[in-house]
Every structure is written in C-alpha cells, then in structure tokens.
Amino acid sequence: MKINIKNEEIRSERVLRIEEIAGENIFKCYQCGKCSAGCPSADQMDLLPNQVVRNLQIGKVDAVLNSKSIWICASCFMCWTRCPRGVNLTALFEACRQVKLRENIDEVGLKQTIQEAEEMDIPQIAVISVLRKLTS
Amino acid sequence: MEVSYFPGCTLKQTAKNFETSAISSSKLLGIELKELSRWNCCGTVYSLATDDSMHHLAPIRNLIRVQEEGSKEVVTLCSMCYNTLKQANELVRAEPDRLQKLNDFMYLEEDYKPDLEVYHLVTYIKDNVGYEKLKDKVTNPLSGLKVAVYYGCLLLRPDSIKLDDRENPRIMEDMMEALGAEVIDFPYHNECCGSYHTLGKRDLVIERTNKIISEAKLDGADVLVLSCPECDFNLDHRQKNTLEKYPSFETMPVLYFTQLMNIALGGDLADCGFELNYIDPIPLLKDKGILK
Amino acid sequence: MKRIGVFVCHCGLNIAGSVDIDKIVEEVSKLNHIVYVKNYIFLCSQPGQQMVEDIVKEHNLDGFIVANCSPTLHEKTFRNTAIRAGMNPYFVEVANIREQSSWPHSKEKKKATQKALLIIKATIKKLVKNLDYHSKRVDLTKRALIIGGGIAGIQAALDIADGGYEVVLLDRQQSIGGHMAQISETFPTLDCPQCIMTPKMTEVGNHPKIILRTYSEVEEVTGFIGNFTVKIRKKATSVDWTKCTGCGECIAKCPAKPLSVFDCFLSKGTAMYRDFEQAVPSFPVINRDACLYFQKGVCRICEKVCPIDAIDFEQQDEIVEEQVGAIIIATGYDLMPMSEQGEYGAGKYKDVIDGMQFERLLASTGPYAGDVKRPSDEKVPDSVVFIQCAGSRDPESNYPYCSKVCCMYIAKQALLYKHNVHHGQAYIFYIDIRSTGKGYEEFVQRVQEESGVIYIRGKASKVFKRGDKMVVWGVDTLTGQTVEIETDLVVLASAMIPSSGAFTLASKTRLATDKYGWFSEAHPKLRPVESVTGGYYLAGAAQAPKDIPETVTHASGAASKVLALFSNDFLESDPIIVQVDPEICNRCGYCEAVCAYDAVKLNSKTKIAEVNEVLCEGCGACAATCPSGAISHRNNTRSQIFDMISVATEDYKEITTKFDK
Structure with missing residues (x-):
C-alpha cells in the first residue's frame, strides 16, 4: 500500500492526453467524493470514481487504465451532473477507455459478444452499445 | 397533427410493443407519428471524446433525414435514441466547426442546418396536447394503480437534454396522474439499470434489477413505468435471472408509459403487445379492474 | 504663480546615491519662476520641514516643489508645512525622484540625474498652472442609522450609543435579536443566547441614546456622508405601541395559529405574536395574513381581552424621516x-x-x-x-x-x-x-x-x-x-x-454588492468595515459569512469608524476633485455611469452633470470618460498633463515633430 509520487508522472504526456480527449481539467476536482457517493455502479468498482481522478492527479495512469472501473462505468452521467465543480468524470472515464481501445486492446471479444446476444435475444441497442463502448 | 418520428432499431425488434402502443395512443391524442422514410442507427451511445467526430455522423445523418422531409421537429421514444440525437444536435449547435467537418464528410448529403428540435414523446404530448386535455381524453382511468415512474439516466442527464428537473422530475409523474394512476414516491427513479452491461456483465444488472424492483415494491408500487427498451429489458426480462439468484425476490410488471396510456385512452389492447412483457401485467390490471 | 521654490531631498543615499544633487540644484536654479532651490539630507525630518517653512516665509514663496519620494508618503507632510507657513497647501507638488528615478536607475547615475531633472521640470510646469482652490466645510449630523438588529446591529448600536451619539436601530422583524436569538447554544463555549445576548437586547431597549424602530424597513435614502435623510416605513403593527404594556394577554387568547417563522416553521405560533418571549420591544404585532379578522372579518378577541384598549385594526403603514450622518448595514444572512x-x-x-x-x-x-x-x-x-x-x-x-x-x-x-x-x-x-x-x-x-x-x-x-x-x-x-x-x-x-432584501436595500442605497448580494467592502484587507460609498459602513454577515465573534468584531470596527467620523465637528472636503463646465457638457451621462462613488449626477431638470463635492473622491474616471471634455480634474487639467508630457518627452521632441508632419 505504498506508492512513490514522481514529478515526471504528474501531468505527464499520458495524463495530458486523457485530459485532452475528455476536454477536462482534472485539477478542478477537490476530492469531495460526491461522484462516488452517487455512482450507481460504484459497488462493483475496484477504484471509486474520485479515486480514478485522484490517481490521474498524482500521475498514476496505469492504476486507472488497468482498473475494472473504467469498463464498469456505463456513462449514466450521475457523477458529472452532481459534481460541485462540474468535473466531467463521464468524459474522463470515456477518455480512459479510448486510450486503451485506440491501442486496439478490446475489453470484450466480438464473436463471443454477438453469440451471447443472439442466444439471449438481447435488445439491439445493448449490443451496439457494447461494441461501441468496449471494442475498438 | 403530424410529426416526424424516429423509431430506432430496438423498437422494430425486441421492443415492438413500445412502438405499437405509442402509435396507437398518440393517434388517440390526435398525434400522427410519421416514421421517417429513411433512417439509420442513432449511434446508440453519445461519444464523449472531444476528438471524435466519427461517432456523431450517425445521429447527424438522421437529423439530415428529418430536414429532408421538411420537418422542424422529430419525436423519439427510446431514451437512448433521444439522448444521442439530442446531445449530438446540441453539440453541432455549440460547435460550428464540428458541424462543418461533419457536413464536409457527408458531402453527398445536403448540409445539416441545426435548426430542428429533438423531442421525446412525453415532452411532445405535454407541450402539444397538454395534460389537462390528456385527462379529458381518458376513458379508462388507471384508478387504484400504484405506479413507480422510472426515468433511468438518459432522459434526465446531462443537463443539456433533461426532460425535467434532474433530481425531482414531474413530467412523467404528472402524465401518469392525468391517466388516473396513483404515483408513488420512488427515489430510484433516476438510478441506472446497468444499461448495456446486460450483455457480458449480467450479474451487475441482476444486482441493479434486484435493488430497483425491490425498492419499488417497498415503496408500495404495483408496476414500474419507463421509456427505454434497454431499461425495460433489464428491469423486466432480467427479473427471471434475478429470481434465479434471489429466490425471495418478488417480481413486478414493468410497462412502457405508452402501454398504460393506450389502455387509459381506450386503445386497442392488441397494440399494447403485452405478450412481449416478461412479467405479465394482465392479471394485475384485471385485478385492479382496469382490464376486463 | 511667480515665486516658486524647489527643495531637493537626498533621502540619505536613497536619492543622493544615484542622482547628482548638485547638478540638479544648478540646473533647476536656471529655470523660469524659480526663486529658491535648496537641498537637504532628510527633508521630511523635523529640521527639514522647519527649514522649508522658514524659507517659504522668508522668500515669500507662493508655491513649492519637494523633489523626494512618492506623494503617498509625504505629500500630506509638506502640505501641512505650507499651511504652517501661511500658504495654500494645494500649491505644493511632489516630484517623485526616488521611486521613479533613483531607485530604478540606481546604477546609472547620469540617466538617473537626467530623469530626475525632467521629473522636476515637468512638475514645475504643472505647478505654475495650479489654481487657488480651498477645501469646503460641510455640516455633519452626529447620529447613526443601523439597518438590521441582529447581533451585529446590536453591538454597533451599543458601541456608538456608549460613545455618546444617538443611534436609530432598525429591524424589519417585530423584535431585535436576529438569527442569534434563534440559536440553541453558541460554539465553542456553549453559552446560550438567552444568557449572553438577551442582556444586550435589554440594554439596547433601555439605552437613552438608542431609538428602536422595529417592524420597520428602509423606504428611501437621500443625501451623502454626514447628511443622510432616510425615509423609514413603519409597518402597521395593528397594536398601539404607545399604549401597549406587553402583557401578552392578546397573544395568549389569539385563536389563529400560523406556522412560526421564528421556529423555522417547525411549530405553530399565533397571528398576534412577538418573535419570542424575551423580544425587545415586548409589544406584539398582528400578522394580518393569518389573522381571522383581517382574513375572514370575524374574531377580534384580542380587542376584547386587551385591558388598555391598544388594539388598532385601522392602523396604516407610516413613513417617518430620520436625519443621520452615517449608516451601518447590518442585514446579516439567511x-x-x-x-x-x-x-x-x-x-x-x-x-x-x-x-x-x-x-x-x-x-x-x-x-x-x-x-x-x-x-x-x-x-x-x-x-x-x-x-x-x-x-x-x-x-x-x-x-x-x-x-x-x-x-x-x-x-x-x-x-x-x-x-x-x-x-x-x-x-x-x-x-x-x-x-x-x-x-x-x-x-x-x-x-x-x-x-x-x-x-x-x-x-x-x-x-x-x-x-x-x-x-x-x-x-x-x-x-x-x-x-x-x-x-x-x-x-x-x-x-x-445574504439576507432576503439585501439586493433591494443595495439598490435603494446604491451600494455595491457582489453577484450573490454580499455588500462590498472598500478594500478586502485594509478597509473591511467601510463600504465603497462614503458614510456607509458594514457590520457582520451582510458583508460575507461570519460567525458570532467575528461579527461582533466587525460591528465594533464599523462603530469605531462612525465614532471617528463623529469626532469631527464638520467635514472638510478635498478641493482636488473634478468640476464640470456646464457650457460644454452635452448631457450624455457617461460620467454618472462610471462614477463609483455616486458623486456625479445629471441634474434632473437641466440634465447637466453636477458633482457632489463631498462624495467625489477625485479619482478622475469621469474626467477621462467625458467625451466632450466638459469635466476637468482640478489642478490636473488636460493642459497641465500635456505640459508635463511635453517636458518629460522633450528629448523626443524632434521625433514627434517629424511624426506630426
């Protein structure tokens, strides 16, 4: 449970890239935690939404990109609409997903997804959403 | 009155009953939902990456279709379609450069001029018919039916597209009351159903379904009313899986608002398409004396 | 002006270290109008000032320049010297050769000397055009109005009244006490307001110098520092307070039970009410919105039970006027x-x-x-x-x-x-x-x-x-x-x-607030109890959120400012302000819009701009804004400023002349 905070990781290229894709300044966040308190999926996450932002603030990009949280977020916009500082966490999560997807690292397999969808008679919007959100 | 109508894919497949009940009940209110002669996928999820224009092509292309038909308004039913179309419309209004880029890319299409409005059917009815008149047209009031209104995420968030106050909305509640139903206080009204995780992370959705339906039960609801085929699948069809995981789970019928509206306005029962509901609402509706 | 003296200060080595003083004295002596030039190691010292005074008298100077430090430091010092020497103090000008020359050019003696000389020459050019202005005396009403009777208003009222001056304490509620009266116990000592505040309220009620005006609101404020006229609306209480003894019989028998405002709507009160048991004054009022008689025309039980016939259903709002010299805003928060x-x-x-x-x-x-x-x-x-x-x-x-x-x-x-x-x-x-x-x-x-x-x-x-x-x-x-x-x-x-009504009061008093409605102080650090407009002071949470100790401190600060104001027998206005040439004024009103002090106004009839000499702070914003040039700043006229510029830039004359052609 110990990390080294390093100058070169704070505001590193990778952090700036995530901020750029999200169009957001992570230092607006003052870590009140209201995002996590209201997040409907927080109980399934390994990093709470505020912890995702915190890790980005201290430059720990890998902790975020390797987390389950960024894939569990379903973009319900609750965090953003209630954030007292108006930090668009929804976009930050999307940016984190995008960073991985743009390296062609898919979160789910295409074949398996389609197969499951057909078996279950899943609504079309769910199928397309999964493909859009979780594959490159 | 006639208005352009964008159905979206799911209303033609797993949620046909949402469409048939909407068309039928709208007609009873004097609204002709005129389906766009050509349309494509709405894009489903609004892209949140600032450097991504590609994923806005689909919604904007649909708005061009509306424009081609000379219409200034388009009505949607599905929450996802509504959210994506409306957010994309707001985006190109706020960012002319982005609009230019999209128009340039779709050079075979006519340019989109972002002067049309995307409506959800609820808003359209409230603005164009009014709940007083709606009430007058009710022939079969939903008396004694305790309704929990469920908005989910995409009708209330983000602020730029919200139908009503994002924390304590009344627009669907007032509609249900106009139809004669009793609306209960349902604090889970704006929680998330788990959305597309129904595919791949089924357990996550089961947890959500369990919480949302159980809370509605606790609050005294007979039925849950919603406006999204995704939420409907998770909260209705996934009750099967929820029951498998939690044997003491108590099921509850989940209905599209249009199904209840169709009943209250005296529409053809066939248009409600109750056979597509997983938890059959008919026994309850009969028990309440709403259906004979 | 014919006889000008120039005094050059060494400021130890601060000036003399980089400015060639002898050269300055030599050059300045050659200039027109200059009858005497003298240098000294520390002009601001007592012997230095004495020397200046003696020379002014001896050589019958009609104006002088001190070439020294910034005018914010010693302009006033030498104006006082001039007064002692029997000269108009506004014929003293400062040539700042320290901050503007010797310090920034400390390692360039030649440049520093040359620039110091230009500064002095420019200042002489200005001084010769100075006119003979004198300050004016304005009467001062030594009475204060305090708007808001919470702990801030109470503290300020007692401080000023104890200082011997009359105070009008106004509150829109039935009683003074404000929010502090609602509080259970106060942190961190856990004193209850009944123990620590009620004695102060009683003291206010009994103080011979405090006039209580509760159930009253400000209707209109006119005038300026030292001379305000305030119209106050005394809302109809429906009880004749001159007769009432506060026995409470009417309250006990009142059958109408609206929710209690004092209890934040958590309990039922009565239509005939006082805010709370220890209310000051103790006389009740009728809440007409809840009263059965006013709403339904029946009841009048209070009238029947009142032993001294004090109930007056016919009472109307009344407008009273108060003359005051200072106003404290203590409207608090919600x-x-x-x-x-x-x-x-x-x-x-x-x-x-x-x-x-x-x-x-x-x-x-x-x-x-x-x-x-x-x-x-x-x-x-x-x-x-x-x-x-x-x-x-x-x-x-x-x-x-x-x-x-x-x-x-x-x-x-x-x-x-x-x-x-x-x-x-x-x-x-x-x-x-x-x-x-x-x-x-x-x-x-x-x-x-x-x-x-x-x-x-x-x-x-x-x-x-x-x-x-x-x-x-x-x-x-x-x-x-x-x-x-x-x-x-x-x-x-x-x-x-901010308390509801803060925006309304701000517009009636024309006081500045921030966008949330908190009243703005004159300076966030150094003038926290004064408003931007003269004669208005701020006490407590009307300015920003504050707890009780801070509110009391702030209120006493405001009171001390009022007491300092009242220690004068009259107000003296600085004559170095703006003036309007009515023949040039084109009635556009830009001056009124830019004035931060509410000092320039268009005359209601002629529409010509007029300056209130007491309120004007001499900032010059209107003079700079006036498109027709009708407003000028006394002793800083356009011609004086251009004269100074042309002297200061004389090295560049050739270039500018070319440019002009």
Missing part, C-alpha cells in the same frame, strides 16, 4: 432555500431540515422545549446524519464560497444532540473541517473524542425516504467505500446567502 437541493430531498421530506431548523429543535425555547423530535412524527431520532457543504463550495449548482460557520455549528449540534439523546448516534459527512477560530479546533477534537460522533470524510450524494427512515448515500473516501446509512433525521448545513 440560509439558502431548501428547494434548491433536490438530490437531498430538501423541501420534499419533512425529516430533511436545515441547520437553523435543527437549532430550533435543540433550543430550550424551541418547538419541543429542547427535546429533539423529528418534524414528521415527533419521534426522538435514534440517529441524525449531518451533511456539510450543502450548497456551499458548489460553484456548479449553488454557491462557490465556503459558508465558514457550518463546520463549527454542525460539530456543536452533534454534541448537543448527544447531550439530549444519550443513545443517539450522529454522523457527519464532511469534505474538510475548517476550525480556525480561537478554541475551535480544540472544540472539534472534544466533540470527536467525547460524543462518539462518526465523521465520514466524503460528500453525500442523495437522500431519500424508505419506510419511515431516511436513507443517505455517501462515501467514506478514507476507506474508499460507498456508504448507505438509514437514519431518522437529516440535517443540511445549507449555504449562507
């Missing part, structure tokens, strides 16, 4: 409306209340005489959840600022709740604990150690009802887990906002 916090179910659920409502529940004078019961069903709450920063520090949806008092009063409320309900459990959701006053941090530590309060570090996100319980969703950021608590009662530390 809490933000509950309806603005939808996610917390505020305004929707009876058992979600704000901090002031919980004060009333804790107060021995409250709805249940100090027993804590929740509003919905009068159940004693087994637990209470407090939510900090409810609306504060929330620029996105509510207010960006910190309300400053909530950390402390919530800690206090948790402690008092525990004193009251021994088995009870308090939870406090917080972001940071701000406990910066004397004894505050120690108090919070005591609460944490002794009362078993659980502080949960994270902001709550949602409050809703489940059965007869309230459910709070929050997060414990310290363990990194989300939290759900079922509780009986939720208390929101709602943001403080």
Whole structure:
C-alpha cells in the first residue's frame, strides 16, 4: 500500500492526453467524493470514481487504465451532473477507455459478444452499445 | 397533427410493443407519428471524446433525414435514441466547426442546418396536447394503480437534454396522474439499470434489477413505468435471472408509459403487445379492474 | 504663480546615491519662476520641514516643489508645512525622484540625474498652472442609522450609543435579536443566547441614546456622508405601541395559529405574536395574513381581552424621516432555500431540515422545549446524519464560497444532540473541517473524542425516504467505500446567502454588492468595515459569512469608524476633485455611469452633470470618460498633463515633430 509520487508522472504526456480527449481539467476536482457517493455502479468498482481522478492527479495512469472501473462505468452521467465543480468524470472515464481501445486492446471479444446476444435475444441497442463502448 | 418520428432499431425488434402502443395512443391524442422514410442507427451511445467526430455522423445523418422531409421537429421514444440525437444536435449547435467537418464528410448529403428540435414523446404530448386535455381524453382511468415512474439516466442527464428537473422530475409523474394512476414516491427513479452491461456483465444488472424492483415494491408500487427498451429489458426480462439468484425476490410488471396510456385512452389492447412483457401485467390490471 | 521654490531631498543615499544633487540644484536654479532651490539630507525630518517653512516665509514663496519620494508618503507632510507657513497647501507638488528615478536607475547615475531633472521640470510646469482652490466645510449630523438588529446591529448600536451619539436601530422583524436569538447554544463555549445576548437586547431597549424602530424597513435614502435623510416605513403593527404594556394577554387568547417563522416553521405560533418571549420591544404585532379578522372579518378577541384598549385594526403603514450622518448595514444572512437541493430531498421530506431548523429543535425555547423530535412524527431520532457543504463550495449548482460557520455549528449540534439523546448516534459527512477560530479546533477534537460522533470524510450524494427512515448515500473516501446509512433525521448545513432584501436595500442605497448580494467592502484587507460609498459602513454577515465573534468584531470596527467620523465637528472636503463646465457638457451621462462613488449626477431638470463635492473622491474616471471634455480634474487639467508630457518627452521632441508632419 505504498506508492512513490514522481514529478515526471504528474501531468505527464499520458495524463495530458486523457485530459485532452475528455476536454477536462482534472485539477478542478477537490476530492469531495460526491461522484462516488452517487455512482450507481460504484459497488462493483475496484477504484471509486474520485479515486480514478485522484490517481490521474498524482500521475498514476496505469492504476486507472488497468482498473475494472473504467469498463464498469456505463456513462449514466450521475457523477458529472452532481459534481460541485462540474468535473466531467463521464468524459474522463470515456477518455480512459479510448486510450486503451485506440491501442486496439478490446475489453470484450466480438464473436463471443454477438453469440451471447443472439442466444439471449438481447435488445439491439445493448449490443451496439457494447461494441461501441468496449471494442475498438 | 403530424410529426416526424424516429423509431430506432430496438423498437422494430425486441421492443415492438413500445412502438405499437405509442402509435396507437398518440393517434388517440390526435398525434400522427410519421416514421421517417429513411433512417439509420442513432449511434446508440453519445461519444464523449472531444476528438471524435466519427461517432456523431450517425445521429447527424438522421437529423439530415428529418430536414429532408421538411420537418422542424422529430419525436423519439427510446431514451437512448433521444439522448444521442439530442446531445449530438446540441453539440453541432455549440460547435460550428464540428458541424462543418461533419457536413464536409457527408458531402453527398445536403448540409445539416441545426435548426430542428429533438423531442421525446412525453415532452411532445405535454407541450402539444397538454395534460389537462390528456385527462379529458381518458376513458379508462388507471384508478387504484400504484405506479413507480422510472426515468433511468438518459432522459434526465446531462443537463443539456433533461426532460425535467434532474433530481425531482414531474413530467412523467404528472402524465401518469392525468391517466388516473396513483404515483408513488420512488427515489430510484433516476438510478441506472446497468444499461448495456446486460450483455457480458449480467450479474451487475441482476444486482441493479434486484435493488430497483425491490425498492419499488417497498415503496408500495404495483408496476414500474419507463421509456427505454434497454431499461425495460433489464428491469423486466432480467427479473427471471434475478429470481434465479434471489429466490425471495418478488417480481413486478414493468410497462412502457405508452402501454398504460393506450389502455387509459381506450386503445386497442392488441397494440399494447403485452405478450412481449416478461412479467405479465394482465392479471394485475384485471385485478385492479382496469382490464376486463 | 511667480515665486516658486524647489527643495531637493537626498533621502540619505536613497536619492543622493544615484542622482547628482548638485547638478540638479544648478540646473533647476536656471529655470523660469524659480526663486529658491535648496537641498537637504532628510527633508521630511523635523529640521527639514522647519527649514522649508522658514524659507517659504522668508522668500515669500507662493508655491513649492519637494523633489523626494512618492506623494503617498509625504505629500500630506509638506502640505501641512505650507499651511504652517501661511500658504495654500494645494500649491505644493511632489516630484517623485526616488521611486521613479533613483531607485530604478540606481546604477546609472547620469540617466538617473537626467530623469530626475525632467521629473522636476515637468512638475514645475504643472505647478505654475495650479489654481487657488480651498477645501469646503460641510455640516455633519452626529447620529447613526443601523439597518438590521441582529447581533451585529446590536453591538454597533451599543458601541456608538456608549460613545455618546444617538443611534436609530432598525429591524424589519417585530423584535431585535436576529438569527442569534434563534440559536440553541453558541460554539465553542456553549453559552446560550438567552444568557449572553438577551442582556444586550435589554440594554439596547433601555439605552437613552438608542431609538428602536422595529417592524420597520428602509423606504428611501437621500443625501451623502454626514447628511443622510432616510425615509423609514413603519409597518402597521395593528397594536398601539404607545399604549401597549406587553402583557401578552392578546397573544395568549389569539385563536389563529400560523406556522412560526421564528421556529423555522417547525411549530405553530399565533397571528398576534412577538418573535419570542424575551423580544425587545415586548409589544406584539398582528400578522394580518393569518389573522381571522383581517382574513375572514370575524374574531377580534384580542380587542376584547386587551385591558388598555391598544388594539388598532385601522392602523396604516407610516413613513417617518430620520436625519443621520452615517449608516451601518447590518442585514446579516439567511440560509439558502431548501428547494434548491433536490438530490437531498430538501423541501420534499419533512425529516430533511436545515441547520437553523435543527437549532430550533435543540433550543430550550424551541418547538419541543429542547427535546429533539423529528418534524414528521415527533419521534426522538435514534440517529441524525449531518451533511456539510450543502450548497456551499458548489460553484456548479449553488454557491462557490465556503459558508465558514457550518463546520463549527454542525460539530456543536452533534454534541448537543448527544447531550439530549444519550443513545443517539450522529454522523457527519464532511469534505474538510475548517476550525480556525480561537478554541475551535480544540472544540472539534472534544466533540470527536467525547460524543462518539462518526465523521465520514466524503460528500453525500442523495437522500431519500424508505419506510419511515431516511436513507443517505455517501462515501467514506478514507476507506474508499460507498456508504448507505438509514437514519431518522437529516440535517443540511445549507449555504449562507445574504439576507432576503439585501439586493433591494443595495439598490435603494446604491451600494455595491457582489453577484450573490454580499455588500462590498472598500478594500478586502485594509478597509473591511467601510463600504465603497462614503458614510456607509458594514457590520457582520451582510458583508460575507461570519460567525458570532467575528461579527461582533466587525460591528465594533464599523462603530469605531462612525465614532471617528463623529469626532469631527464638520467635514472638510478635498478641493482636488473634478468640476464640470456646464457650457460644454452635452448631457450624455457617461460620467454618472462610471462614477463609483455616486458623486456625479445629471441634474434632473437641466440634465447637466453636477458633482457632489463631498462624495467625489477625485479619482478622475469621469474626467477621462467625458467625451466632450466638459469635466476637468482640478489642478490636473488636460493642459497641465500635456505640459508635463511635453517636458518629460522633450528629448523626443524632434521625433514627434517629424511624426506630426
């Protein structure tokens, strides 16, 4: 449970890239935690939404990109609409997903997804959403 | 009155009953939902990456279709379609450069001029018919039916597209009351159903379904009313899986608002398409004396 | 001006170290109008000033220049010297050769000397065109008006009245006391307001120098510092206060039971009411919106039971006028409306209340005489959840600022709740604990150690009802887990906002506020109790959120400023202000729009700009704005400024001449 905070990781290229894709300044966040308190999926996450932002603030990009949280977020916009500082966490999560997807690292397999969808008679919007959100 | 109508894919497949009940009940209110002669996928999820224009092509292309038909308004039913179309419309209004880029890319299409409005059917009815008149047209009031209104995420968030106050909305509640139903206080009204995780992370959705339906039960609801085929699948069809995981789970019928509206306005029962509901609402509706 | 002297200061080596003083003296002596030039090591010293005074008299100078430091340091010093020498002080000018020459050019003696000489020459050019202006005396009414009778207004009123001056203390409520009277006990000492404030209220009521005007509001303010006329609306009380003894018989028998404003709508009061038992004055008023007679034309029981026939249903609002020399704004604060916090179910659920409502529940004078019961069903709450920063520090949806008092009063409320309900459990959701006053941090530590309060570090996100319980969703950021608590009662530390009516008062007084309605101080650090407009002072939370000790300090500060003002027998206006040439004025009104001091106005009939010489601070904004050049700044006229520029830039004359061609 110990990390080294390093100058070169704070505001590193990778952090700036995530901020750029999200169009957001992570230092607006003052870590009140209201995002996590209201997040409907927080109980399934390994990093709470505020912890995702915190890790980005201290430059720990890998902790975020390797987390389950960024894939569990379903973009319900609750965090953003209630954030007292108006930090668009929804976009930050999307940016984190995008960073991985743009390296062609898919979160789910295409074949398996389609197969499951057909078996279950899943609504079309769910199928397309999964493909859009979780594959490159 | 006639208005352009964008159905979206799911209303033609797993949620046909949402469409048939909407068309039928709208007609009873004097609204002709005129389906766009050509349309494509709405894009489903609004892209949140600032450097991504590609994923806005689909919604904007649909708005061009509306424009081609000379219409200034388009009505949607599905929450996802509504959210994506409306957010994309707001985006190109706020960012002319982005609009230019999209128009340039779709050079075979006519340019989109972002002067049309995307409506959800609820808003359209409230603005164009009014709940007083709606009430007058009710022939079969939903008396004694305790309704929990469920908005989910995409009708209330983000602020730029919200139908009503994002924390304590009344627009669907007032509609249900106009139809004669009793609306209960349902604090889970704006929680998330788990959305597309129904595919791949089924357990996550089961947890959500369990919480949302159980809370509605606790609050005294007979039925849950919603406006999204995704939420409907998770909260209705996934009750099967929820029951498998939690044997003491108590099921509850989940209905599209249009199904209840169709009943209250005296529409053809066939248009409600109750056979597509997983938890059959008919026994309850009969028990309440709403259906004979 | 014919006979000008120039005094060059060495300022030790500050000036003499880089400016060639002898050269300056030699060059300046050659100039027109200059009859005497003298240098000295420290002009500002007593011998230096004496020397200047003697020379002015001896050589019959009609103006002089001191070439030294910034005018903010010693302009006044040498103007006083001039007065002692019998000369018009506005014929003294400062040539700042220290900050503007010797310091910035400390290593370039030649440049520094040359620039110092230019500065002196330019100043001489200006001085020769100075005109003979004299300050004016204005009468001063040594009476103060204080708007708002909370603890700020009470403190300021007593301080000024004890200083020997008359005070009119105004409050729109029936009684003075304000919010402090509603509070249960005060942090960190746990004194109750009944013990520490009621004596002060009584003192106000009995003070021979304090005129109480409660149930009254400001209608109109005209005039300026030292000479305000204030129209006050005395709202109809429906009780003749000149007869009333405050026996309370009418209150006891009043059958109409509206919700009590003083109890934050948690209990029922009466239509015939006084704010609270210890109200000052003790005379009641009729709430006409609730009175059966006024609403339905029946009842008049109060009239029947009043032993001295003081009830007056026919009474009308009355406008009275007060002449005062100074006005203190002490209008205080309110809490933000509950309806603005939808996610917390505020305004929707009876058992979600704000901090002031919980004060009333804790107060021995409250709805249940100090027993804590929740509003919905009068159940004693087994637990209470407090939510900090409810609306504060929330620029996105509510207010960006910190309300400053909530950390402390919530800690206090948790402690008092525990004193009251021994088995009870308090939870406090917080972001940071701000406990910066004397004894505050120690108090919070005591609460944490002794009362078993659980502080949960994270902001709550949602409050809703489940059965007869309230459910709070929050997060414990310290363990990194989300939290759900079922509780009986939720208390929101709602943001403080300016008292309702602050904007109306600001427009009536033309005082500046920030966008939230807090009254603006003249300087955020050095003039915190003065408003930007002369004669208006600020006391307490009208300026920004404050706790009681800070409010009292602020109020005493405002009172001391008023006392300082009243220590003068008349006001003297600085003549170096602007003046309007009515023949040139084109009535555009730009000057009125830019004036920060409300000193320039278009005449209501002629529409020509007029300057109030007392209010004008001489900033020159109007003179710079005036498109027709009708406004000039005395002794800083356009011609004087251009003269100075042409002297200062004479080295560049050739270039500019070419450019002109």
